[in-house]
Amino acid sequence: MSWLPASAPGTTSLDRVFGLRPELYEQYREFAELFWRLRVVDPVLLELCRLRVAALLGCARELELRRPEAAGAGLGEKKIAALDDWRRSSVFSPVERACLAFAEKFVLEPHGLSDEDAAAVSAHLSAAEMVAFTEALALFDGFARFQILLGVAPEPAPDARVQQ
Amino acid sequence: MASKARVAPPPVKGTDPLAGSVLAHQPELLDAFLRLYGTLWSRGVLDHVTKEIARIRNARITGCNYCRNVRFAEARRQGLSEEMVTLVDEGFGESQLSERHKAAIRYADAFLIDPHGLREPLRAELLRHFSPAEMVELTAGLALFMGFSKIAVVLGQEPETMPTTVVPTPDVPG
Numbered sequence: 001m002s003w004l005p006a007s008a009p010g011t012t013s014l015d016r017v018f019g020l021r022p023e024l025y026e027q028y029r030e031f032a033e034l035f036w037r038l039r040v041v042d043p044v045l046l047e048l049c050r051l052r053v054a055a056l057l058g059c060a061r062e063l064e065l066r067r068p069e070a071a072g073a074g075l076g077e078k079k080i081a082a083l084d085d086w087r088r089s090s091v092f093s094p095v096e097r098a099c100l101a102f103a104e105k106f107v108l109e110p111h112g113l114s115d116e117d118a119a120a121v122s123a124h125l126s127a128a129e130m131v132a133f134t135e136a137l138a139l140f141d142g143f144a145r146f147q148i149l150l151g152v153a154p155e156p157a158p159d160a161r162v163q164q
Numbered sequence: 165m166a167s168k169a170r171v172a173p174p175p176v177k178g179t180d181p182l183a184g185s186v187l188a189h190q191p192e193l194l195d196a197f198l199r200l201y202g203t204l205w206s207r208g209v210l211d212h213v214t215k216e217i218a219r220i221r222n223a224r225i226t227g228c229n230y231c232r233n234v235r236f237a238e239a240r241r242q243g244l245s246e247e248m249v250t251l252v253d254e255g256f257g258e259s260q261l262s263e264r265h266k267a268a269i270r271y272a273d274a275f276l277i278d279p280h281g282l283r284e285p286l287r288a289e290l291l292r293h294f295s296p297a298e299m300v301e302l303t304a305g306l307a308l309f310m311g312f313s314k315i316a317v318v319l320g321q322e323p324e325t326m327p328t329t330v331v332p333t334p335d336v337p338g
């Protein structure tokens with residue numbers, strides 16, 4: 001439960017907190033949805049990184065959500081379950097491994113990201129894709145923390161788990 | 165550390181620090197970001213001085229040289245002096261900053277360093293100084309300040325040296 005002594009109308013726990021600043025929430029959603037709608041970066045790759053960022057930060061709500069775009073592109077629960085130990089798993093492609101390593105450094109120690117870490121990603125992604133990828137990481141990292149800080153809890157009903 | 169820029173500048177490099185940055189590689193994302201960031205800064209409920217203090221605290225902790233040296237004009241106009249900016253550092257707790265601004269810095273530190281570490285009495289203190297809507301805006305601001313300063317760091321876009329530079333406060337474009 002959020003510790004804020006007010007809540008906005010809405011169907012999800014994020015609506016009820018972020019909706020306290022409706023114009024800001026609307027602009028956030030429009031920006032965040034673009035990454036899935038434009039498909040500049042493969043939705044499976046994005047979803048794997050979103051879930052890995054949520055796991056590193058311990059954001060329960062983001063960990064329970066699933067993007068339909070990634071499921072539609074073939075991402076299943078078995079591969080998602082392998083994320084916890086992705087370095088030793090054989091189910092991730094070279095580009096997925098490079099992006100997961102990049103995402104972890106982004107969250108935990110951005111100054112520790114080496115030229116080799118960056119080159120491993122840019123071997124697979126163009127400059128424009130790399131920019132979109134890092135912007136998506138900025139939102140995953142920043143707004144997982146937002147949900148943790150403000151106590152935005154997981155949705156109670158399973159059918160509420162798929163993001164609009 | 166980035167030894168050099170990891171993404172080349174966009175084909176048409178403008179003079180605006182955001183619109184002329186590597187973000188211009190993705191025009192549709194950039195437009196949406198500028199609407200979001202302009203709404204945060206110029207269509208908000210939280211005062212500019214508090215938002216700027218949170219932004220500067222992030223710049224120092226995340227270690228973004230660009231963010232550290234930029235100042236937004238409206239926060240200056242509302243009273244944020246360079247003397248106050250120098251206090252947003254180690255020892256801020258004993259400084260002349262107001263209790264409201266100290267609470268905002270402690271909240272920024274929790275956000276940046278230990279997101280699960282926000283407990284009482286800091287929550288109660290925050291609610292004495294900020295409305296729920298202001299808390300949402302402050303937290304969304306921290307998410308964007310941190311996220312986009314990390315982009316500058318990981319893509320090797322930070323200038324090595326830069327003077328303190330006052331720039332127009334972001335607003336919703338046209």
